[in-house]
Structure formats: C-alpha cells, structure tokens
Amino acid sequence: xxxxxxxxxxxxxxxxxxxxxxxxxxxxxxxxxxxxxxxxxxxxxxxxxxxxxxxxxxxxxxxxxxxxxxxxxxxxxxxxxxxxxxxxxxxxxxxxxxxxxxxxxxxxxxxxxxxxxxxxxxxxxxxxxxxxxxxxxxxxxxxxxxxxxxxxxxxxxxxxxxxxxxxxxxxxxxxxxxxxxxxxxxxxxxxxxxxxxxxxxxxxxxxxxxxxxxxxxxxxxxxxxxxxxxxxxxxxxxxxxxxxxxxxxxxxxxxxxxxxxxxxxxxxxxxxxxxxxxxxxxxxxxxxxxxxxxxxxxxxxxxxxxxxxxxxxxxxxxxxxxxxxxxxxxxxxxxxxxxxxxxxxxxxxxxxxxxxxxxxxxxxxxxxxxxxxxxxxxxxxxxxxxxxxxxxxxxxxxxxxxxxxxxxxxxxxxxxxxxxxxxxxxxxxxxxxxxxxxxxxxxxxxxxxxxxxxxxxxxxxxxxxxxxxxxxxxxxxxxxxxxxxxxxxxxxxxxxxxxxxxxxxxxxxxxxxxxxxxxxxxxxxxxxxxxxxxxxx
Numbered sequence: 001x002x003x004x005x006x007x008x009x010x011x012x013x014x015x016x017x018x019x020x021x022x023x024x025x026x027x028x029x030x031x032x033x034x035x036x037x038x039x040x041x042x043x044x045x046x047x048x049x050x051x052x053x054x055x056x057x058x059x060x061x062x063x064x065x066x067x068x069x070x071x072x073x074x075x076x077x078x079x080x081x082x083x084x085x086x087x088x089x090x091x092x093x094x095x096x097x098x099x100x101x102x103x104x105x106x107x108x109x110x111x112x113x114x115x116x117x118x119x120x121x122x123x124x125x126x127x128x129x130x131x132x133x134x135x136x137x138x139x140x141x142x143x144x145x146x147x148x149x150x151x152x153x154x155x156x157x158x159x160x161x162x163x164x165x166x167x168x169x170x171x172x173x174x175x176x177x178x179x180x181x182x183x184x185x186x187x188x189x190x191x192x193x194x195x196x197x198x199x200x201x202x203x204x205x206x207x208x209x210x211x212x213x214x215x216x217x218x219x220x221x222x223x224x225x226x227x228x229x230x231x232x233x234x235x236x237x238x239x240x241x242x243x244x245x246x247x248x249x250x251x252x253x254x255x256x257x258x259x260x261x262x263x264x265x266x267x268x269x270x271x272x273x274x275x276x277x278x279x280x281x282x283x284x285x286x287x288x289x290x291x292x293x294x295x296x297x298x299x300x301x302x303x304x305x306x307x308x309x310x311x312x313x314x315x316x317x318x319x320x321x322x323x324x325x326x327x328x329x330x331x332x333x334x335x336x337x338x339x340x341x342x343x344x345x346x347x348x349x350x351x352x353x354x355x356x357x358x359x360x361x362x363x364x365x366x367x368x369x370x371x372x373x374x375x376x377x378x379x380x381x382x383x384x385x386x387x388x389x390x391x392x393x394x395x396x397x398x399x400x401x402x403x404x405x406x407x408x409x410x411x412x413x414x415x416x417x418x419x420x421x422x423x424x425x426x427x428x429x430x431x432x433x434x435x436x437x438x439x440x441x442x443x444x445x446x447x448x449x450x451x452x453x454x455x456x457x458x459x460x461x462x463x464x465x466x467x468x469x470x471x472x473x474x475x476x477x478x479x480x481x482x483x484x485x486x487x488x489x490x491x492x493x494x495x496x497x498x499x500x501x502x503x504x505x506x507x508x509x510x511x512x513x514x515x516x517x518x519x520x521x522x523x524x525x526x527x528x529x530x531x532x533x534x535x536x537x
Contacts, residue, residue, distance in 0.1 A: 043480035057103035062242035201347035305349035334482035389461030408432035409511035494520030
C-alpha cells in the first residue's frame, strides 16, 4: 500500500496546501478563511523551528472559466491573468499571507507535468476510452449522480439542481477517456481503515467511507466539447478534466517530474486544507490517482465548514459573498485573521455577523488584551521610568501565573500545531490573558506603589515584571495569528532589542519564565486595538 504523508518517506518540509481557487471571480470571505487558517498553521510550524512549505494558487481551466471569460469579452487566459494579478495575489498580500509558492494551472511548469502524469497512467492501462451521458454541474465541474440532485422550485420548477450551486445541471453526452477509479474502492477503504485520521473531521470521514462503500464509478478524465484546458497528450481532440488537472498542482508545484530533490524533500503534503464541498475530489480521486502512480499519499485532508450569512452558504452564486476588505478596513487585518478562527470551530459551519465581530473585538481584543498591554506599559513607565524592574519577591500568586503561561503554551501548541483546533488554541491563550488581568486586579499595583519601603517597591517590581513577562509569552503565542500586533507588543516590551526578532522565538519554549531581562526598555506604543468607529453604511 502507498505510504501516507505522516510517514513522509524522507521528506523534510511541513507541507500545507489550500485548494487552488477558481478564478471566475474575485475572492470572498470563504476563500480567505481557508487561506488564513493555512497561514496560521504554517507560521506556527515555522515558529517551532521547522522547515515549512505553504502552497496556494489558482485553478484556471474548465468550462466555467471559459464561459465567464466569454461573458466578459476576453480570452480565458486574459481573464485569469487579470483576476490573479488584480484580485487574488493582492488580497493574500493584504491579509499578510506568507505563502512559499503560488501555483497557476496555466503555467508551463504545471501543464507539462500534467500531460506526463496522465500519459503514464494511459501507458499503464489505467485509462481507457468510452462514452458518457449524465447530468453535469459546470459550477462544480463535475458529473453528478442522480441521487445527488435536488428538485428545483420557483423559476427552476421541474428541473434538477446541483445541491451546492442551486442551479440546473446540464445533460451532457460525449466521448471521454476514463480512469479506472472503480478498481481503487477496496484499496481506499483499506487505507482509510489503516489511517483513521486521514480525513477530518470525523463527519467528513464517515461521509467519504459511506460513499466509497457504495461502489465507485470510473472517472471521466477528459472533455471533448470545449478546448480550454490541458490537451490529452495522445489525443488533441480532448482536454484533461479540470479536476485531474487541478489536483496535480500539489505535486507539480513542488517539483514533480522536474526537480526530484525538491519533490522528495516536500511531497506529499502533511495537510490539505479544503472546503467540504470538494471533499470527495481530495479524499477519493486524489489518493486513487497517487496509488495508481505509486506515489505516497498525503497525511491529512481537513475539510472546513461553510461560512454562513443569513442562513446561506457564502458564495458568489448565492450573492452572499462579502469582500474581506469590507471588514479589514473597519476592524484591521490582524483582528480579521483572529476573528474567524476564534469564533468558528474549524471543520464546522459557522455564521458571520458584523455584530458578533464587533462584540468580540471590543470584549476580547480591545478590553482584555489591548488594555492589558497598555496598562502594563503605562505602569512600568510611571513607576520605574520605563525600565523593566527585577523580579525579586515572587510568591504563590506569581507561581500561578507562571503555571498558567506554561499551560497556555502546551495547550495552544497541541491544539493549533497538531490538532488544527485553531479556536481551542486561541482560547487557551486568551484564557491566560484573562488570568493575567485578574492577577493585576487582585494585586492592585497602583496601591502597592504607595508603599515606598524596599519591601513594597520589591513587591511592585515583581507584579509588573510578572505582567510584562506574561505579555512576552503572549506575543510569541499570538504571532502566527496576529503578526503585526504581536510585533508592536514585542517592540513595546523592549524584547526586540533584548531578545532579538520575534520570528526567532520558539513557540514551544514560550512558557519558559524569566526570559525578558530586567532593564529592558518598556514603552507605551500605539493602542493595539483602537476603539471601533461607527459601522460604515
């Protein structure tokens, strides 16, 4: 049986991918949700000191994109070029996405290797010629099984609709080439049983297992009714089915068939992050293709839920697509990155509302976290001239804070780095922020400051050192989630000068105590999370 990505067969990079997104329109919150999650995950592993490879990109072939381009009176390539350069890449830069590569399926480094991969399967007898007739959803670029369809209502009464796009399917009949997917059903089931964590969450795994147990049909891997795609190498009247083309980006982007050293050091992916609507492609078709070629399988396929607005899945076709910039212009980029991973359990559907974002921003970011940073810096400035004092009078209260930080580090590292429970990891950090706030409230340093005896001043110094050292740990823990804010806090604590770059601090070591040296220059910088203005009209 093919090896899993968890074994990695000598690969050294922690490799994470997003889906490659269709360029039929500009990105919305749903696209950004997955991409930010991948960015947080890979930043976390980088801060562990690991070698990381983070891949995203765009899927630019297929009938849907061809029709969109025609509707805009441009060629498909011109349409893809415009969207990638004016919408997709600028958004990832705006959201501070630190991807290592951006793959486009129209690039030669991809299309040449796709042809080679498919040719190899054809030469091995894994592909044959046949005919097919059935319902097809252009939006999904997928033939549908009759049982998958829903009955149309209203203007679509009497028609069968795609359950995802809520639009009528088209009945297609054409001569195609087929991959012998049906032969891989037993092998896939054996693989799922041996690797129970391969598909996550468990609900997604159960769905896929039930689907495969019902028996797989051979997969049409070519189309002959349009030409916007990668030509089938032995028959130029056909182009390769868009999903076979698209899935191979995970291999071609890391050197498949072109750079063996890079490929061996990176492939397969540790984690494929996807939306649940493309689950079957990644957990059935993709591993079967890899099995047929004798290549190792990825470690995990993790399906996030849908973002809902007004009870509808957020998408362009349902007109609920909200631009990320609509939110970042009001809340800021870091708060945006934090909110969706904190508010929604990754893998579950989640509802977005402006009111919920505003409430969480004010309560957790501004009042709990931002106010803590501001108060500590102000008190160090007021009572010690901005020089971080020595910690010389620690007691049980301080030990509880130290223990709290150690617990937050261990919990966040496990939940974010291993379990992809972003919400759980973030909550662990913010529980610690609340603990430090409670510690300051109980210790009342503003009252202790009035005690001018050596014992009183030592106690005051210990309280403020404990609070500042706690914030040092928080800055490290939140750097993957909110890098700009964490950098501001890091600098305000004097840590940049005394400890070096924030990116060089190991997240798993953030719970060590006494790292921030006495004498570090603490300054009260700009407010980390400014008060929100009125909601824009």
